Each structure stands twice: as structure tokens, then as C-alpha cells.
Amino acid sequence: MHCYCVMHHGQPLERVEKEVPQPVGTEVLVRVKAAGLCHTDLHLWEGYYDLGGGKRLNLADRGIKPPMVLSHEICGEVVSSGAAAGSVKVGMRCLVHPWIGCGECAACQRGEENICTSSRALGISRPGGFADYVVVPHPRYLIDIEGLDDAEAAPLACAGVTTYSAIKKLGDRIHREPVLIIGAGGLGLMAIEVLKALGAKGAIVADIDPAKREAAIAAGALAVIDAKAVDAAQQIIDATEGGAGATLDLVGATPTVSLSIQSARRGGHIVICGLMGGDITLSLPIIPMRPLCIEGSYVGTLSELRELVELVKRTGLKPIPVVRRPMAEVNSAIDDLHHGKVIGRTILVP
CATH class of the missing domain: 3.40.50.720 (NAD(P)-binding Rossmann-like Domain)
Structure with a gap:
């Protein structure tokens, strides 16, 4: 499969060929249909957050280092699943909740995986959506988007x-x-x-x-x-x-x-x-x-994302403007976002 990786911070993403991953245990393999690009991806690409006063929070200090596959706004379809994943329907169109925690700490037990201090978030600690496929650790992170457009639904996972x-x-x-x-x-x-x-x-x-x-x-x-x-x-x-x-x-x-x-x-x-x-x-x-x-406030919980998707389906909440671009244009898309040229969201599609 193809994936676009940060190999060096601040440098163009490189197209890398990898074997299609095989899901094991509770994992689910999702074929990416739409992957959003947001400002968090810019910070990850740059390799740091600005703390002011000349200080930086470097990703390396948090154990996050290249190579990295960015994008945490992911929509796709289920391809296969591990033996312990239960009855996951192949072909299910889904939005992926990317803010995944360790599953064991107090925050995770409260359902607040998004603030887990041992985060396993897709597109940050684990490979994200700028690829042909993404591995999701458990089917509970998949939200059915039947009736919604992939590119328009993808920003729901972050924005x-x-x-x-x-x-x-x-x-x-x-x-x-x-x-x-x-x-x-x-x-x-x-x-x-x-x-x-x-x-x-x-x-x-x-x-x-x-x-x-x-x-x-x-x-x-x-x-x-x-x-x-x-x-x-x-x-x-x-x-x-x-x-x-x-x-x-x-x-x-x-x-x-x-x-x-x-x-x-x-x-x-x-x-x-x-x-x-x-x-x-x-x-x-x-x-x-x-x-x-x-x-x-830092992103949101799995239950809040489910609530939001239900709100969208119930009210017909209007999607934000999206610009669809081929995945191969990811570096141009990053440059446009970096220079403030994007209204709404850029969505990369296969």
C-alpha cells in the first residue's frame, strides 16, 4: 500500500510503499476514503508546539518521532478484522474516532480517552489516514456514517x-x-x-x-x-x-x-x-x-463524537466547505494550509 510519511520534520512528506497490514485480535482494517488536513497536522509536521517566550514543546520529548503518517480525520470502509473483533460488517462505511487512549488509566475508565497521558491517537502516536489503509485497534472506534458523504463527514472527527x-x-x-x-x-x-x-x-x-x-x-x-x-x-x-x-x-x-x-x-x-x-x-x-x-478543551470523547454524528443525521447539520484533493497532492495542501489559503477543510482522497 501507499502512505505519505513525515520522515523529517518540516520537510515534504515522502511516499512510502508498505505491505497491507493484517489486523489481529480486536483490530479492524479500514480502507481510507477521505482524510482531513488540519492545523494539528501542521504542528506535528513541524515537530513542536510554540509555548511562547522562545520555549517549545518538542514532540520528540513526548516520544513521538518520525516516521509518522498524519491525519486523524478519517472516513473509510471496513475491509477485514481480527479474530477477536466480533461481528464487524465488511463494507461498513465509517468515521474513525482517532483519540484513542491506553484503555486502563483513570481518564480512559471515565470515557475520556482523549486526555489519556499514554495516548495512542491515530495520526499522532499510530499511523493515520494519509495512506491507503489504517488499522483501528477496536471496532468501538468506528461510527456508522450511512447516508453521509465521506469527505464531508471526515472533519467531524476533529473540527x-x-x-x-x-x-x-x-x-x-x-x-x-x-x-x-x-x-x-x-x-x-x-x-x-x-x-x-x-x-x-x-x-x-x-x-x-x-x-x-x-x-x-x-x-x-x-x-x-x-x-x-x-x-x-x-x-x-x-x-x-x-x-x-x-x-x-x-x-x-x-x-x-x-x-x-x-x-x-x-x-x-x-x-x-x-x-x-x-x-x-x-x-x-x-x-x-x-x-x-x-x-x-482538547478534542472530544468517543461518546461526544457519536452524539455529534447523531446530531448531524437528525438535524441535517450543514457540512463545512471542503476542498477535495488527490492524496498525491498532500504536500501542496500542507503548503496552502501553512500560508492561510484554506477556507474550511482540505480533504485528501485516494
Whole structure:
């Protein structure tokens, strides 16, 4: 089979020929039909996360080293399974939950494999979707997508479940006031659609890119704001009639977190999902005096992904814009994403 591997960080992926893997035990072999490319893949390709102040979190320090097969947004069809996998239907069209843990720690026992400290996530610790086939450790990670398009469903495994899980953390606020969304990339556009499907009040979107702001308006945002405007925080305060009570920061960079805090009302709730990096200096009395809730959210659980797929099927949740490209164009796709040329999601297909 063909797979596209990171052999050296920051260098073009290389096409590698391998034997088609044979599933054993509870494993399931899935033929890849669609594989998404997201900013996490960029960080993995680069080999580090920016911690700010000149500091980096290097993947090698976490035991993650090339060669790596990226992509954790995977749709495909079941080809075969191991003897202990049970009655897995060959030909089943499925979305793969990639956020797989060790299965034994306290987090995994709570159903929170996505925050397992011994992660075995596909596309990170285990080979992902930029290949002809992917091995999934257990059939419970396969979600039936009958009736859905492969390329449109693939982003649900990351952009979808990340925003869905983060929105759930905001609770009933989403029905009482608009949610401020910072970042109108794939996650931002997905968040707008999820909010609509949940019957929320709506979204006000901030982004530095005019094209992405236009995409947010087309997706149904109540208003858009240029995040780099000198008075961006005041514009948000005015648009939300006193400050944002519910904020999703889908960028997670120094300027966006600063904007989130500056534009929040008293008692505001900020959920940070983005991993772009940086750091902030924060006066601690501000948190209790305003008072603010600043919370992190990392992708989502298997049960949340199942909930999201059911929500999509039940409500007809509109998919985010996707650009289908041949798998052989993966390096050009990475370059386009790196330079901010992508609206929505790039999906690589065989």
C-alpha cells in the first residue's frame, strides 16, 4: 500500500510503499476514503508546539518521532478484522474516532480517552489516514456514517468533535446570548453550524482574514469583526451589549486569548481550543474580581463524537466547505494550509 510519511520534520512528506497490514485480535482494517488536513497536522509536521517566550514543546520529548503518517480525520470502509473483533460488517462505511487512549488509566475508565497521558491517537502516536489503509485497534472506534458523504463527514472527527465538546462546556449560555467565536477556519465554521443545530442564540465571529469573515457571514454568523482592529475588543463589547459571556477561542494564540479576556463581560466563560501557541501575562486578581472562567478543551470523547454524528443525521447539520484533493497532492495542501489559503477543510482522497 501507499502512505505519505513525515520522515523529517518540516520537510515534504515522502511516499512510502508498505505491505497491507493484517489486523489481529480486536483490530479492524479500514480502507481510507477521505482524510482531513488540519492545523494539528501542521504542528506535528513541524515537530513542536510554540509555548511562547522562545520555549517549545518538542514532540520528540513526548516520544513521538518520525516516521509518522498524519491525519486523524478519517472516513473509510471496513475491509477485514481480527479474530477477536466480533461481528464487524465488511463494507461498513465509517468515521474513525482517532483519540484513542491506553484503555486502563483513570481518564480512559471515565470515557475520556482523549486526555489519556499514554495516548495512542491515530495520526499522532499510530499511523493515520494519509495512506491507503489504517488499522483501528477496536471496532468501538468506528461510527456508522450511512447516508453521509465521506469527505464531508471526515472533519467531524476533529473540527466537529472539538467544537461540539467545547460548546457543551458553555452550557445553557449558548441559548441565552450569542457565542463569540475567535477564528473562522474549519473549526470556526463548524462551530457556527453546531450552534445552529443545537438551537443556540447565534455566533459573533472575529478573524483577521477578510475572506474567512465573509465565509462566516455566509455560514450564518450574526456579525463579524476584524480581530486585528485597534478597537476589536470594544466592537465585541458593543455587539454583545456589554461583553461576551461565552467565548470559543479556536486559535489559541497570544493575541486571541488577550482579545478573549479584554472583551469578556463580568462572569464570562472562555473556552480555549486552539493550539497556535504563545503565552500571556495575566493579573491574577482579574480572574476572581470580574469573575472569569477560563477553561481548556482538547478534542472530544468517543461518546461526544457519536452524539455529534447523531446530531448531524437528525438535524441535517450543514457540512463545512471542503476542498477535495488527490492524496498525491498532500504536500501542496500542507503548503496552502501553512500560508492561510484554506477556507474550511482540505480533504485528501485516494
